[in-house]
Amino acid sequence: MAYKRQIDRLPIIPADAKKHNVTCHYCIVGCGYHAYTWPANKQGGTDAAANVFGVDLSKQQEAETVAWYAPSMYNIVKQNGQDVHIVIKPDRECEVNSGLGSVRGARMGESRFSTARSTQQQRLTDPMVWRYGQMQPTSWDDALDLVARVTAAVVKEQGEDGLFVSMFDHGGSAGGYENTWGTGKLYFGAMKIKNVRIHNRPAYNSEVHATRDMGVGELNNCYEDAELADTIVAVGTNPLETQTNYFLNHWIPNLRGTSVDKKKAQLPDEPHAAARIIIIDPRRTVTVNAAEMEAGKDNVLHLALNSGTDLALFNAIFTHIVEQGWTDKDFIQASTIATGTKRPDLYPARGEADGKPGHLTNFDGAVEGCKISLEEAAKITGLKAEDIAKAAEWIAKPKDGGKRRRTMIGYEKGLIWGNDNYRTNGALVNIALATGNIGRPGGGVVRLGGHQEGYVRPSDAHVGRPAAYVDKLLIEGKGGVHHVWACDHYKTTLNALEFKRNYKHRTDIVKDAMNGVPYGDRDGMVKAILGAIKAGGLFSVDVDIIPSQIGQASHVWLPAAESGEMNLTSMNGERRMRLTERYMDPPGNAKPDCLIAAGLAQHMERVLREMGDAKYADQFKGFDWQTEEDAFKDGYQKHAGGGEFVTYETLRAMGTNGFQEPATAVKDGKIVGTKRLYTDGVFSGEDGKARFMDAPWRGLQAPGKEEQKAKHAFLINNGRTNLVWQNAFLDQDSDFVMDRWPYPFIEMNLDDMASLKLKAGDLVEVFNDAGSTQAMVYPTPTARKGETFMLFAFPTGVQGNVINAGVNELVIPNYKQTWADIRKIADAPEVTRSLTFKSPEYRTS
Amino acid sequence: MSKKCEKLVDIGRRQFLRGTGIVAAGGIATTIAPAQSKAATPLARVNYPSSKLGNIKDLKADAPFDVAYPDADAPGVLLKLGKKVPGGAGPDGDVVGFSTICPHKGFPLSYSAADRSFNCPGHYSRFDPEAGGQQIWGQATQNLPQYALRIDDKGDIYAEGVDELLYGRLSNVL
């Protein structure tokens, strides 16, 4: 039986409830919400005067009403130590979501830590240390002293390269400018840590080096552009599930034709119609279905290419556009470099160096280098030549009256974590540059994003390029201490099983050593740990909001606060910055990451001074922040572009709409932002010019992929699903989510299921030379034979286990091109028996 | 009681084409207006009326039968699915009742007999009446509210409760 809450009424928000600005904690879209709180012993009433909506709540409310909230939006939390009711509901006045809440964000309320209602009891409330063979609570000072002593000793002995750091760089959740600055100042300011990686990948690198190298920042347009475009191109993204309210609130109106009036008003000198959309994805997704439903099949071109062949497709589209003369010559002349550069000697097999795997040049150089016929591309991609030509036409053929077509291109993990990331990214940006679709209404070539952003840190130049492949080094036994900030390698890395095996082995060496010393003997304990490290062990410190899977191996857990438990600033996919106000207390003794980093810095300073290294100790000064706002002032205000215009006070006043970064001024108490980048045609290159990329097709680039493909029967495509946020770190404690997905699903073609004798809900093993994992079979009539899609990063079946270690030159993982075999493990277990296995595709008949 | 679900489906379609908000309830299904008594002191759960929604003879397999519960402003349907399903009542355990207001933003659901699903024109959510109203896919943060049904000897079908909060009301019984 489907999970039901058996809740048939909710406390009513009283008229005088406190109202806090909230940006959704989760995906990149950053929908606006408000958190209402009021004392536990009070409630509003149904009379209009007695509730915050001023509405008679004894009546049924209509669709899209503001005067309703779901049980998932409600909870009882602590505020300054007192129990209060809380409702976190979407804000209709926010331009991003216009009152929409997705199945992820609209569960924020229910996903708060509540002792009164027993929700998210998995949250860490105290620092914990390995003591007497298990994790036990301790004080902040005790935990930080242990961490600082071991870290300082290792750094003194091995140098700073002995300290490995995994740290999130995102906004939302427990990220944001305050916290990236706190950790950044510690590891890139006080120290210069080189063996560092980001939460979702094994190195400290950009996922979009190419577009940046070409002078085009990856978040260059605004969400309204999706309402203004003539054509939308969606590459390797499934926005209905992964950028939900951006898609629903800004793409759908254009596909439906309801934004035509807006187009006419803003862009009066050209013809307008409902948008057409090109979706480039080997798999038929709910996005394709919704687009067909709204725009009509004739206006949707789903290019279901062979996995990993995007580069060939983009080059063919680019070539065709050039041959047809559909380029924007004025733009190319004004905004891109005029003179070509010489191809690196070993190109296209290799770039100038691993850190520069492409060839940046002028338009003509790219035309020559990327040239590929429609027929040849059709062969590689498995598409029809005429469909590729059609895509080129939809993107670039001038509209009636010779007006330039406005095309917005959005891409995400299908490209980013796909074959030949650097050149494929470059080849896509080529198309936007050639057609003048950057910095103009209805344009943009943008990554659509996963999580929100909130990055401000001292320079990372010392990390180098390519950056260290940290996970590989850890497997190889390098490093003595590992600080982990809200990263769960066990769930979200490639080659995950191998990583886990080695990591567990190394951290167990330290645990065993710790078991031999009384906890109170600090000197003896540190000595034992250092001895174990010398013997190949690794001391692991995990800063997180919950005991994560990698945390099972750690020796210290430090409890962090989330968005809403602290004031936190982030920006969304159109660079829209907002302040989420603190509306509740963090669980127990948990603290904002920036203040944990500060505490660690202070302990490092003290310990180093005790060790007699005053000079090194001095580097750890400057962390005397009392609040997250202090960290914000120290970081964002001084170091972010336009940061001097931004304060908590003005952000608070700007509510859920905030402003779009970078800030350029303050006018009448309001921050003036930047709606689109590059509107003046000046790009981010030194000379203000953008570059094209000569990016020829070179097959499956990452080591091991061709062999894997030849050896195994099934493509194991993978990614996120609507219901689950990220690696389910909170959702794993949600009955609603785990009832639907007790195991990660694997979508399979029906014939493939028949030949493996599989039924819906059966558990299968997915295995190859890299490792093995499990999933639950979801029959999918639209899945192509031999092609599956598995939910990524799920706790009860880690897809990363079967991703081989091969990465691109810049250490970007390649998740999407993974092949493996499948065999049955067991019949559908009891928990899967009550599940529905119907198609996710909306239907009208 | 003779009104068919087609009307709901129609509203769904029109909504789908038009793309702006409409009133989810009120006048959609006016078949039953059960008498209700308000509890004098608030209880932990609301008191649901026991409302006769129809007779088993009224139901044809896979043809949604329009009802409203717990009052006229809360449209729903009864369905006879022809196989025992979770929450199913009657001798064959195959009669179920569901709210037809989408728990996401209150748009009216339409029923697809082809794959036995409720579909929402608002944001494409889908619910499975054969799996206790489980959301197959969608943006609602709850599964579809299902009625607790009782069928007496005469075949009369009574609804006596709902297992999730109905969209658009902060108390299932107003």
Ligand code: SF4
């Ligand atoms: S679309 Fe993204 S930001 Fe918006 S509510 Fe959903 S998870 Fe949150």
Ligand code: FES
């Ligand atoms: S109203 Fe039904 S999906 Fe949004």
